[in-house]
Amino acid sequence: MAKPLVRLRVVQIGLAAALAALMVRAGQVQLVEGRRYAAAAAAQRTERVVLEARRGALYDRHGIAIALTQETYHVGIAPNELRDARRDAAFLARQLRVAPGDLDRALRRRYAWFAGPFTAQDVQPLRGLRGVHLEPVLRRFYPSAELARAVIGRVGDDGRGGSGGGGGLERLLDSLLAGTPGAAVVLKDREGREYESPARLIAEPVAGHDVVLTLDAELQEIAQRALDDALDHMQAEGGDVVMLDPATGEVLAVASRREGGSMRPSAFTETFEPGSLAKIFAAAALITHDRVRPTERVSGEGGRYRLPDRVVTDEHPLPTLTLADAIRVSSNIALVKFAARLRPDEQYGMLRAFGFGAPTGVEFPAESPGRLRPPREWTRPSSASLAIGYELAVTPIQLAAAYGAIANNGVLLQPTLIREVRAPDGAVLYRHRAEPVRRVVTSQVAAKLRDLLRGVVEAGGTAERAALANFQLAAKTGTARRVVGGRYAPGQYTASFAALFPADDPQLVVVMKIDNPQKGSYFAAQTAAPVTRSMLEQALAARTVAIDRARLSNVAPATERAPLEEPDGFVPYVVPWPYVRDSGQVQAARTVPDVTGRPLREAARTLHRRGFHVVVKGWGVIHHTWPAAGESAPTGSTVTIFAEPRP
Amino acid sequence: MAVKGRHWVAFWLIALLAALWAVIARQTAALNAARALTDLREERSALEGRRADLDRRVRTAQSRAVLLPRAQRQGLRLPADTEIILLPVTPPR
Numbered sequence: 001m002a003k004p005l006v007r008l009r010v011v012q013i014g015l016a017a018a019l020a021a022l023m024v025r026a027g028q029v030q031l032v033e034g035r036r037y038a039a040a041a042a043a044q045r046t047e048r049v050v051l052e053a054r055r056g057a058l059y060d061r062h063g064i065a066i067a068l069t070q071e072t073y074h075v076g077i078a079p080n081e082l083r084d085a086r087r088d089a090a091f092l093a094r095q096l097r098v099a100p101g102d103l104d105r106a107l108r109r110r111y112a113w114f115a116g117p118f119t120a121q122d123v124q125p126l127r128g129l130r131g132v133h134l135e136p137v138l139r140r141f142y143p144s145a146e147l148a149r150a151v152i153g154r155v156g157d158d159g160r161g162g163s164g165g166g167g168g169l170e171r172l173l174d175s176l177l178a179g180t181p182g183a184a185v186v187l188k189d190r191e192g193r194e195y196e197s198p199a200r201l202i203a204e205p206v207a208g209h210d211v212v213l214t215l216d217a218e219l220q221e222i223a224q225r226a227l228d229d230a231l232d233h234m235q236a237e238g239g240d241v242v243m244l245d246p247a248t249g250e251v252l253a254v255a256s257r258r259e260g261g262s263m264r265p266s267a268f269t270e271t272f273e274p275g276s277l278a279k280i281f282a283a284a285a286l287i288t289h290d291r292v293r294p295t296e297r298v299s300g301e302g303g304r305y306r307l308p309d310r311v312v313t314d315e316h317p318l319p320t321l322t323l324a325d326a327i328r329v330s331s332n333i334a335l336v337k338f339a340a341r342l343r344p345d346e347q348y349g350m351l352r353a354f355g356f357g358a359p360t361g362v363e364f365p366a367e368s369p370g371r372l373r374p375p376r377e378w379t380r381p382s383s384a385s386l387a388i389g390y391e392l393a394v395t396p397i398q399l400a401a402a403y404g405a406i407a408n409n410g411v412l413l414q415p416t417l418i419r420e421v422r423a424p425d426g427a428v429l430y431r432h433r434a435e436p437v438r439r440v441v442t443s444q445v446a447a448k449l450r451d452l453l454r455g456v457v458e459a460g461g462t463a464e465r466a467a468l469a470n471f472q473l474a475a476k477t478g479t480a481r482r483v484v485g486g487r488y489a490p491g492q493y494t495a496s497f498a499a500l501f502p503a504d505d506p507q508l509v510v511v512m513k514i515d516n517p518q519k520g521s522y523f524a525a526q527t528a529a530p531v532t533r534s535m536l537e538q539a540l541a542a543r544t545v546a547i548d549r550a551r552l553s554n555v556a557p558a559t560e561r562a563p564l565e566e567p568d569g570f571v572p573y574v575v576p577w578p579y580v581r582d583s584g585q586v587q588a589a590r591t592v593p594d595v596t597g598r599p600l601r602e603a604a605r606t607l608h609r610r611g612f613h614v615v616v617k618g619w620g621v622i623h624h625t626w627p628a629a630g631e632s633a634p635t636g637s638t639v640t641i642f643a644e645p646r647p
Numbered sequence: 648m649a650v651k652g653r654h655w656v657a658f659w660l661i662a663l664l665a666a667l668w669a670v671i672a673r674q675t676a677a678l679n680a681a682r683a684l685t686d687l688r689e690e691r692s693a694l695e696g697r698r699a700d701l702d703r704r705v706r707t708a709q710s711r712a713v714l715l716p717r718a719q720r721q722g723l724r725l726p727a728d729t730e731i732i733l734l735p736v737t738p739p740r
Contacts, residue, residue, distance in 0.1 A: 064706075070699055071692040120689070120696035127689065136692070143703040144710070225711050468728040541726050549733050 046185045047194070048202070052138045053179030054424075055159065056208030058152065058169065060217040061250075061419055062544060062615055063626035063640045067142050067152060067170070072117035074135040079107045081131030088129060095125055140170075148220050150256050150265040151364070151417065168265065169213070169417065172365050176421060179208035209429065212420035214250035216546045219243055222538045223253040227512075230531045231257055234517035240267040240396040241535070244509040245546065246404035246500070248434045249413030251362065252508070252546055254397070268364045271371065271393035272494050272513065275480025276330045276462075276524075278351075278389030280449055281402065282339045283323055285350035287445050291341040292323050298337045305333040309381055312336050312388075315523075316462075328455040330462045330477060332388045339387030344375035347386060353440045354402040355412055356394055361437075362415040370394045389480060400511040403498045406453070407474075407506035410446035412437040426631045428589075450474045454503045466499065466529035468536060471552065474506070475499035475532075477524035482516055492516045497528035501536055507547055510535065544615050592639055594629035595622045600643050611635035620645040 029037065058067040075096060082088045085107070093103040096114055106112035116122075117139050126132045140155045153168020155161050160178060161170035170177070182205030187195040223241040231239050236259075243253040256266045264270075286292045303317030312332045318325060326334035339347065351357070357372030371393035373382070378391075385391040397415055405412040414435040421430040441449070453474035456463045462477045475498060482492040496513040500506035512528040512535075521527060539545045590610055595603035603622045604614045615638055626640045627633045707713060718724070 065699075065702065068699060070696055072696075119700070120693035121700065124693050141699060143699065144706050221711055225715075470728045470731070537728050538725055540728055540731050552733055 044190075045187055047188050047192075048183060048185050051182035051184055051203075051205040052159075053181050053205040054138060054207040055140065055155070055179060056177040056210045056424075058173075058177075059210065059212045060215050060220070061212065061252075061546060062217065062617075062638065063212070064217045065143055066147060066213065066215070066217070067140060069138050070119070070141045071136050072119055072139040073123045074116055074137060075114040075118060075123060075126065076133040076135065077107065077112040077114075078131045078133065079110075079112065083130050088131070091129075092126070092132070095122060097122075144217070146224070146263075147217060148215055148224075148254065150263040150267075151215070151254055167365060169211075169363070172363055173211055173418075176211060177208040179424075180206040182206070207424040209424070210422040211418060212422065214245075214248075214252065214417055214419045214432070215254070216252045216544075218542050219253040219539060219545045220255065222535055222542065222545075223255040224257075226531055226535045226538070227255045227257055230514060230527070231259075233519065234514060234527055235519040236517040237515040238266065239512070239514040241513075242267050242396045242400040242509075242511045244400045244404050244415060244511075246407035246413070246506050246509050248432070249401070249404065249415045250419065250432065251397070251400075251415050251417050254417075265364065267396040268362065268367045269395070271368055271395055272496075272515075273390050273392060273480045273483065274394050274399060274496060275389040275478040275494070276332075277399060277476050277478035277496050277498050278392060278394075279327060279330065279335050279387065280406065280453060280476055281351055281354050281356075282335055282342070282347065282387040283327055283452055284354070284406075284441050284445060284449055285342050285346055286323065286338055287448055288350065288441055289342065289346050292338055294324070295322060297322055298326075298334050300331065301333050303333070305336065307336070307381065307384060310384070312384065324452055324455055327452040327476070328458070328461045330456075335387045336384040339383060342383070344378060344383060347383060348372070348375050350440075351386065351392065353412070353438060354405060355398055355437065356392060356402070360395075360397055360401050360415050361435075362397055363417050367397070368395050370398055389478060396511050396513055399496075399498055400509050403500060403511065404509045405440045406446050406449045407500045407509055408446075409443040410439055410441040412440050426628060428632065431634070450500065450503060450506075453500065457503075462525045463497065463499075463529045465525060466497065466533045468533060471501065471536075471540075472503035473499050473501055473536075474503035475529070477529055479522065479524045493522040495522055495524035495527040497524050497532050499532050499536070502552065505551060507551065508536075508539070544617075589632040589634050592625060592627050592629050592631050592633055595641065596624060596629060598622050600641070603641055603643075607639050607641070612637060612639040614638070615640045616643065617641065618643040618645075 055069040057065055057069065059065055077092065079085065089103055089107055090100065092098070093100045096103070096116075096118065098106075098114065103112075106114075117137055123134055126134070138159060140159065142149075142152070142154075151168055153161065153170040155170050161168075161172075161174035183202040185200040185202060189195060223243060227239050227241050230236070238258040239256070241253065241255045242251065244251055254265075254267050257263055258266070297320040300314065300318045300321055303314045305312045314329075314331050314333050316329050317333075318329060318331065321329070321331050321334040323334070323338060325331065326338065351372055356370055359367045359369045373391065375382075382391050401412060401415050404415070414437050416432050416435070418430075419432050420428055423429055451474075453476055454472060455461055456477065457467045457473045457475050458464070463473075463475045466473060466475055478494075478496040478498075480494050480496070481488045482494050483489070484492060494513060494515055495517055496511070498512075499508075499510045501508040501510065510532050512532050514524075514528050514531075516522075517527050539547060590612075592612070593606055593610055595606055598606070599621060600616060600619065603625075604616070607614050607625075612633065612635065617640060620643045623642050623644045625642065633639065
C-alpha cells in the first residue's frame with residue numbers, strides 16, 4: 001500500500017486533471033461553441049416578429065378618404081383561463097356576434113380562434129377579460145365601398161395590391177402604398193407565449209405613401225348614380241362615364257357598369273366603335289389641311305348615297321350641307337364626301353395625333369390602346385368608314401382625352417388619376433403637372449372645332465336635348481352599330497355623347513357611353529345626351545365639385561336668364577361665393593397657416609390672403625385643415641377646412 | 648479607524664443590492680412604459696376605428712343614394728340650371 005504522501009499526490013493530480021478538464025470544457029462551451037448556444041438560448045426565449053407597415057391611404061382631390069388601413073383583430077380564447085365560463089361565453093357571443101351554440105362548441109376545444117377580423121370597437125370591451133387574447137392585424141377599409149370601385153380595385157388576402165390583389169390603382173400603386181415592414185424581438189415563455197415586455201425594436205416599420213387621386217368624390221357619385229339610373233331605365237347592357245378637366249388632364253370621375261352590376265374598369269380597358277363622335281376628327285383634318293371652305297356645300301343625296309361597295313344613309317337628310325351642317329345634324333353622307341378629299345396619311349395622321357391607336361398613358365394597369373390600322377392595311381371603304389367612326393376602336397378615356405385636346409386649344413394632354421403623392425410625414429413627393437403629349441391642331445382650328453360642336457346643341461342639332469339654358473355646351477352625339485363576336489349585331493347600338501362644358505373656356509369634358517339600350521330610343525340624342533345634361537345640372541348644384549364658378553359666372557348665358565322669381569313659385573338656388581377654382585396649376589409652394597380653433601370666415605380669409613382656395617366642410621370653428629397646418633402647398637391649390645360646431 | 652474585512656463585505660453587499668435594485672427599477676419602469684404605450688396604441692386604434700366608422704356613416708348619410716329619395720319625398724328636387732344664379736365676383740386680393 002502506497003504511502004499517505006503518495007496517495008495525497010495522486011488525489012491532487014486527479015483533482016487538478018478534473019479541474020483542467022472542466023476548464024477546457026468550459027472554454028470549449030464558452031469560446032468555441034458559445035455563439036451556437038447563445039443562439040439556441042435566444043431562440044428558446046425570444047421570437048423575431050414582423051411589424052406590419054401601415055399601407056398608405058387613397059384620397060380624393062379634396063382629401064376625402066377613399067381607402068384607409070385600419071387595425072383590426074383576430075380573437076383567441078383560452079377556455080381554461082376564463083373566470084366565469086358561462087357568463088363570459090354569453091358576453092363573448094354577443095360581442096363577437098357569434099351564435100351562442102357555435103361559441104359553446106368552440107369553447108370545448110383547448111383554444112378557440114375567431115379570425116374576424118373584428119374592429120377595435122368590437123373588441124374594446126374584451127380587453128379586460130381574462131383568457132381572451134387579441135391579435136392585431138392591419139386591414140384595408142373602404143369608407144364608401146362602391147365609390148370608384150372599378151378604378152380603385154381591392155387588395156388581396158395578403159393585404160397587398162400585387163398578384164393576389166384585385167387590380168386597379170391598389171395594384172398599380174402597390175409599391176408606393178405598401179411601405180416597409182419592420183422587425184422586433186419579443187420575449188416568450190416556455191409555452192411559446194409572448195411575455196408582456198418591452199419589445200426590442202430591430203427596425204421600425206415605415207408606413208406607405210399616401211396618394212391623392214384626381215377623382216372628385218361628389219362628381220364620381222353623380223356619375224355613378226346617373227349611369228346606374230340610365231342603365232336601369234334603358235335596360236342597357238352596360239355603360240361608362242368619364243369626366244376630365246381639359247386644362248390639366250385630370251380625371252375627375254370615371255364610372256363603369258355592366259349588366260348584373262359588375263363594375264370592371266371598361267372605360268380604360270374595353271373598346272368600341274365611336275361612330276359619329278369621330279366625325280369631329282375628320283373635320284379637324286379637313287380644316288387643318290384646308291380642304292373645305294366654311295360656305296362650301298355638298299349634296300345630301302336625299303339621305304341615301306351609294307359608294308362602290310356600300311350604301312351610306314342619313315337619319316335626317318338635308319338637301320345640301322356645309323361642314324358645320326354635317327356636324328350639326330351628324331350627316332354620314334356629307335362627312336364621307338368631305339373626307340374623300342383627304343389623303344389616307346392625312347386622315348390617319350390626324351386620328352393618330354388625337355391619340356387613337358395608342359394608350360393614353362393614364363396610370364391604370366392593362367389600359368387598351370384601341371385599334372387604328374395604318375393606311376397600308378386599309379381597304380377601299382376604310383377612308384369613308386373612319387370619317388364616320390367605324391373601323392376604329394377607342395376607349396372612353398381616349399375619347400375624353402381627344403375631346404379634351406379640342407377644349408384645350410389643340411394641345412393633347414396625358415390624362416392622369418394621380419394628383420399628389422405624400423410621404424407619411426405629409427411631405428409632398430410628387431405633384432401632377434399638366435403633361436402635354438403634342439399639339440394636335442392649332443388653337444384657331446380648335447376654336448373652329450368648338451364652334452362646330454356648339455352647333456350640335458343648338459336648335460336643329462342632334463343634341464338639342466342636352467342644351468342647358470344658362471350655359472352653352474359644345475357636344476357631339478354618336479350612335480354606332482355594336483360589334484358582338486366580331487360581327488355587327490342586328491338591332492344593337494352603342495349610344496355615346498361627348499360634351500365640353502361650357503363651350504367657351506371649357507372646364508369639363510364629359511364622355512358617356514351606353515351599350516345596347518333596349519327600352520325606348522337607342523339614339524344618343526335621346527339617351528346619353530339628356531343623361532349628360534342631368535349630370536351637369538347636378539354638378540352645378542353641388543357644393544364642392546371641381547368647377548370654377550367664378551369663371552362660369554363670366555360666361556355669356558346661352559339664353560336670356562330666367563327671372564329670379566319664377567311664377568310657379570320656384571325659389572332660385574343662389575350659390576354661395578366667392579367661387580374658387582380647384583386648380584391643379586403648380587405655383588410657388590407656401591406653408592398652410594394654422595387656423596385651428598378660428599371661426600370659419602376668419603380662417604377662409606387667412607387662407608385666401610395666403611393665396612389658397614378654400615373648400616369648407618362643416619360649420620362652426622375650424623377643427624383641422626387638409627393639407628394640415630405647417631405643410632407646404634402650392635399657391636392656387638385648394639385647402640379643405642373641416643369645421644365643427646362650437647362646443 | 649481602519650476599514651476591516653467585514654466593512655468591505657458590507658460595502659460590496661450594499662453595492663450589489665443597489666445595482667440589483669437599479670436593474671429591477673429600470674425593468675419595472677420599462678414594463679410600465681410598455682404597458683402605457685400598448686394602452687395608448689389600443690386607445691388610438693379604437694378611436695381611429697370609431698372615427699372611420701363615423702366617417703363612413705356620415706358619408707352614407709350624405710350620399711345621393713340616401714338624400715335624393717328623402718328629398719323627393721319632401722317634394723324637393725334638383726335645381727335646373729336656370730335656377731342657379733352665379734354672381735360675378737372679383738377675385739380676393
